[in-house]
Amino acid sequence: MSIPLSWYLILAAALFCIGLFGVLSRKNAIAILLGIELMLNAVNINLVAFWRYQDPVKMTGQVFAIIVFAVAAAEVAVGLALIISVYRRRKTVIADEIDLMKW
Amino acid sequence: MTADRIIFLLTAGVILGSAIMVVVTRKLIHAALWLVAALFGVAILYGILQAGFLAVVQVVVYIGAIAILFIFAVMLTRKETLEKGTQTRPNWWLPGILGLIILIGLIILITGHIDFNRTAEQIPTNIDTLRLLGVALVSPDAFVLPFEIASVLLLAALVGAVFVASGKKE
Amino acid sequence: MRNEWLYIGIFLVIGIIVPIVPLVFSRLVAPRKTNPIKQSTYECGIETVGDSWVQFKAQYYIFALVFLVFDVETVFLFPWALSIKQFPLFVVMEGILFISILVAGLVYAWRKGMLEWE
Amino acid sequence: MVFVNDPIKYLDAVIRDLLTGWGLSNGLSTVIIYFIGITVLIIFAMVLDIFLVWVERKVVARFQDRLGPNRIGPFGIIQPFADIIKLIIKEDITPGGADKFLFNLGPVLAISSVIILWAILPISSKIFGVDLNVAVLYLVAAGALGTLSIIVGGWASNNKYALLGAFRMVANMISYEIPMVIALLIPTILADSMSVQGITQAQGGMWFAFLSPLALIIFLISAIAELGRSPFDLNEAESEIVAGFHIEYTGMKFGLFYAGELLHAFTFGGFIAVLFFGGYGGFFGLEKIGLFSWLSNPFVQAIVFLAKAMFGYWVIMWIKYSMPRIRIDHMLAFNWKFLTPLALVVLVNTAILGKVLAGFPNWIYVLGMFSSNIVIGFITIQILRIYGRKQRNTLLKNSSTNGKNQEQVA
Numbered sequence: 001m002s003i004p005l006s007w008y009l010i011l012a013a014a015l016f017c018i019g020l021f022g023v024l025s026r027k028n029a030i031a032i033l034l035g036i037e038l039m040l041n042a043v044n045i046n047l048v049a050f051w052r053y054q055d056p057v058k059m060t061g062q063v064f065a066i067i068v069f070a071v072a073a074a075e076v077a078v079g080l081a082l083i084i085s086v087y088r089r090r091k092t093v094i095a096d097e098i099d100l101m102k103w
Numbered sequence: 104m105t106a107d108r109i110i111f112l113l114t115a116g117v118i119l120g121s122a123i124m125v126v127v128t129r130k131l132i133h134a135a136l137w138l139v140a141a142l143f144g145v146a147i148l149y150g151i152l153q154a155g156f157l158a159v160v161q162v163v164v165y166i167g168a169i170a171i172l173f174i175f176a177v178m179l180t181r182k183e184t185l186e187k188g189t190q191t192r193p194n195w196w197l198p199g200i201l202g203l204i205i206l207i208g209l210i211i212l213i214t215g216h217i218d219f220n221r222t223a224e225q226i227p228t229n230i231d232t233l234r235l236l237g238v239a240l241v242s243p244d245a246f247v248l249p250f251e252i253a254s255v256l257l258l259a260a261l262v263g264a265v266f267v268a269s270g271k272k273e
Numbered sequence: 274m275r276n277e278w279l280y281i282g283i284f285l286v287i288g289i290i291v292p293i294v295p296l297v298f299s300r301l302v303a304p305r306k307t308n309p310i311k312q313s314t315y316e317c318g319i320e321t322v323g324d325s326w327v328q329f330k331a332q333y334y335i336f337a338l339v340f341l342v343f344d345v346e347t348v349f350l351f352p353w354a355l356s357i358k359q360f361p362l363f364v365v366m367e368g369i370l371f372i373s374i375l376v377a378g379l380v381y382a383w384r385k386g387m388l389e390w391e
Numbered sequence: 392m393v394f395v396n397d398p399i400k401y402l403d404a405v406i407r408d409l410l411t412g413w414g415l416s417n418g419l420s421t422v423i424i425y426f427i428g429i430t431v432l433i434i435f436a437m438v439l440d441i442f443l444v445w446v447e448r449k450v451v452a453r454f455q456d457r458l459g460p461n462r463i464g465p466f467g468i469i470q471p472f473a474d475i476i477k478l479i480i481k482e483d484i485t486p487g488g489a490d491k492f493l494f495n496l497g498p499v500l501a502i503s504s505v506i507i508l509w510a511i512l513p514i515s516s517k518i519f520g521v522d523l524n525v526a527v528l529y530l531v532a533a534g535a536l537g538t539l540s541i542i543v544g545g546w547a548s549n550n551k552y553a554l555l556g557a558f559r560m561v562a563n564m565i566s567y568e569i570p571m572v573i574a575l576l577i578p579t580i581l582a583d584s585m586s587v588q589g590i591t592q593a594q595g596g597m598w599f600a601f602l603s604p605l606a607l608i609i610f611l612i613s614a615i616a617e618l619g620r621s622p623f624d625l626n627e628a629e630s631e632i633v634a635g636f637h638i639e640y641t642g643m644k645f646g647l648f649y650a651g652e653l654l655h656a657f658t659f660g661g662f663i664a665v666l667f668f669g670g671y672g673g674f675f676g677l678e679k680i681g682l683f684s685w686l687s688n689p690f691v692q693a694i695v696f697l698a699k700a701m702f703g704y705w706v707i708m709w710i711k712y713s714m715p716r717i718r719i720d721h722m723l724a725f726n727w728k729f730l731t732p733l734a735l736v737v738l739v740n741t742a743i744l745g746k747v748l749a750g751f752p753n754w755i756y757v758l759g760m761f762s763s764n765i766v767i768g769f770i771t772i773q774i775l776r777i778y779g780r781k782q783r784n785t786l787l788k789n790s791s792t793n794g795k796n797q798e799q800v801a
Contacts, residue, residue: 167535
């Protein structure tokens with residue numbers, strides 16, 4: 001393992017920023033969720049890299065990563081259900097047009 | 104330049120390239136499939152990091168379930184995805200600059216930290232990390248509570264999502 | 274461990290390449306004389322009606338949803354399954370608690386009528 | 392003599408000597424040896440696949456009281472090669488609105504997702520690709536790639552029937568993945584290992600098929616559903632949606648889907664053998680007796696394994712050619728309302744009983760496990776019987792109320 005830890009961290013940072021860009025720049029609500037998935041994966045890369053480089057016997061990093069999997073699954077399930085529900089009523093998935101809560 | 108580093112750089116290139124395609128592709132189906140490529144790259148990364156369990160779980164959960172759910176959702180909301188024209192907001196350059204600033208800041212922070220330049224030691228061969236993970240997840244003085252709470256979270260997500268998606272039409 | 278994943282990686286690469294070989298070979302040998310009729314969508318011989326992207330039942334999505342939650346939870350059971358032998362009975366009970374929470378979700382979806390195909 | 396006892400290690404040493412003799416580093420020669428080994432393994436799988444085409448056609452012919460291919464070569468064994476030549480020289484048509492790259496990716500991914508399973512298939516104790524410690528989940532992960540291939544192929548064809556077939560198939564595959572994963576947990580618990588070698592060796596004394604016959608049945612059913620074979624072949628219900636997700640595929644691309652399905656069925660036969668029938672071993676301790684020590688020879692083990700896998704494949708074919716197709720609502724209801732709860736009950740039973748009976752002598756353990764499975768199976772059948780009777784009564788009541796119309800129609 002001749003890869004410095006910083007490489008992983010930079011990769012994760014870049015992935016996170018790409019995800020952030022996607023979340024903020026996309027119009028489509030499903031595409032925004034895609035960006036969030038990228039961000040969660042960036043976090044997971046960090047967690048697993050730290051697990052490997054700190055102390056592989058302590059499983060904290062991996063357990064955290066598993067919890068992130070569960071959170072990601074829950075987020076996708078509820079998020080997409082909301083989008084589909086809104087789509088059925090309003091016939092739109094554009095985040096800016098979903099403005100029921102504005103008034 | 105060792106073989107390790109070459110493999111890492113190739114994987115990183117795949118991940119970042121696919122991630123960029125995810126956020127810029129116009130067709131949403133393609134964006135979802137690029138996401139699959141990026142997630143697969145992350146799984147390979149876990150393989151390089153010797154977290155075998157996470158690598159397969161990444162494929163099973165992300166590619167086998169989450170990506171499929173995305174594709175289903177894209178196909179169910181069809182009109183908007185066929186829409187010609189732009190898929191980004193008019194002021195898309197603002198988050199672009201924001202992301203770039205954050206990225207540069209993070210890279211300065213990471214490279215400035217001496218401790219992050221070290222490489223990992225070999226995992227001793229007598230340690231089975233898979234079994235250790237199982238022990239950590241179930242032994243009462245470790246992570247049994249997060250383990251159970253994760254299942255409660257998923258139950259809540261299932262109940263909520265089923266309730267929302269079933270949506271009796273008024 | 275590392276060599277195992279290296280092996281899997283090489284296997285993936287060759288596993289992708291091998292099926293491409295007959296496709297490339299076929300590309301070289303097979304005739305290519307295309308025309309609009311040949312390229313049109315096949316629908317039992319009649320002409321295509323409407324858009325190919327038909328509206329699907331939302332039911333497919335519900336099943337995918339239930340599947341996602343179950344998939345994540347059952348995958349989490351594997352580390353538990355591996356630690357049963359070395360721990361006393363209460364660890365088994367932890368897993369069973371986990372499973373019963375899972376079942377509660379299934380029962381909810383069932384009672385809600387979400388598992389019916391209308 | 393060394394070659395006979397451990398062929399892979401012997402060949403590895405020979406080639407490594409040769410390569411390091413040429414001045415290559417140890418790491419590079421490892422990669423080259425992996426390349427050679429993997430290529431040989433995959434080519435073996437592909438040749439076997441060609442052979443399976445012949446087996447399938449021959450067996451289905453016998454099931455349908457025909458002779459099957461018998462013109463080219465002895466018993467028609469050259470027939471699949473003729474098929475391949477035909478498929479290669481056929482014109483390859485890409486439909487007009489198709490997404491070219493994804494259209495080609497679909498079939499390639501479909502067969503790749505099967506081929507990668509051969510990386511972990513334990514052909515014998517010495518001849519195998521790699522002994523992953525997460526092999527059982529690797530099997531599920533490869534299935535996830537297969538699901539993806541179908542939705543990619545169906546979507547890229549730009550045909551509503553293809554997309555509809557892909558949707559049905561994917562709904563089918565993902566639903567049945569749940570009981571399959573749960574059924575995979577049971578050998579994991581029994582063997583206390585997730586590696587296929589560990590699971591095989593744990594069955595040296597007793598097959599898991601006897602410890603948990605219900606898990607075997609659940610795994611078999613969900614494996615057939617995962618394969619998309621009859622009775623779960625509603626993805627290609629010809630009468631409703633023309634031919635399913637591969638409707639627009641012609642020539643070699645269709646051939647890849649077809650070959651992938653056959654190899655997948657055989658590979659699952661192999662995994663059934665590994666998980667429940669002791670894989671290459673499982674001779675109930677017979678190989679320890681001096682007279683039968685030849686049973687531990689890797690080549691004998693490989694033959695035993697392939698025979699068991701072929702038997703599993705034959706069972707899958709047998710079911711395919713003697714069952715009608717199931718409607719999609721029945722299929723999904725069967726999975727979520729019957730198979731998944733049953734699998735969870737069997738899992739809980741295995742976990743608790745395995746823990747409780749752990750201290751007892753072996754025969755009590757085996758007997759307890761087996762009889763508990765029988766009891767669960769019996770209770771299940773009783774519940775099904777009560778439910779079926781109720782359903783029948785409501786149906787009869789309905790038909791008697793509008794019986795007049797029915798009679799006229801009849």
